[in-house]
Amino acid sequence: MNQPLRRFALAALFAAAASVALTCVVADASANDTSAPRLLVDEPLPETLARGLVVLRYRAEHLQFHPLFKPAPVDAATPIGHLHVTVDDSPWHWADASGEPLVIQGLTAGPHKILVELANAKHQVIDSKTVEVVIPPVKTAHH
Numbered sequence: 001m002n003q004p005l006r007r008f009a010l011a012a013l014f015a016a017a018a019s020v021a022l023t024c025v026v027a028d029a030s031a032n033d034t035s036a037p038r039l040l041v042d043e044p045l046p047e048t049l050a051r052g053l054v055v056l057r058y059r060a061e062h063l064q065f066h067p068l069f070k071p072a073p074v075d076a077a078t079p080i081g082h083l084h085v086t087v088d089d090s091p092w093h094w095a096d097a098s099g100e101p102l103v104i105q106g107l108t109a110g111p112h113k114i115l116v117e118l119a120n121a122k123h124q125v126i127d128s129k130t131v132e133v134v135i136p137p138v139k140t141a142h143h
């Protein structure tokens with residue numbers, strides 16, 4: 001084997017070894033982490049609910065919110081996902097990945113049901129919470 005070729009072969013060997021080592025570290029980390037992604041949604045803020053405005057704070061454990069239209073990071077250590085939000089059993093939902101509170105305005109007075117689902121990058125629901133609110137009969141709310 002001539003010198004440049006030997007150097008190349010050695011470099012390829014080291015690259016392969018590094019790749020294997022990296023794979024093992026990732027595999028070990030996921031084996032130790034048995035916690036599945038989990039959604040937490042707070043009760044609606046009472047002060048805004050009294051004015052007819054639903055504000056829901058949420059967060060996720062073991063998942064990071066990621067914008068739907070951005071390519072997924074290839075080497076993300078934490079799974080990525082987003083929310084599906086459905087109001088009053090509507091056949092449609094909207095998606096949110098901002099991490100900012102959900103703000104729902106204009107619900108009629110009376111009881112409403114807000115389904116918040118945690119979805120993975122393939123839009124499969126992996127956790128959910130249902131929040132029931134009662135909008136008081138008040139004037140129009142502004143935010």
Ligand SMILES: [Cu+2]
Binds near residue numbers: 082119123124
């Ligand atoms: Cu989705």
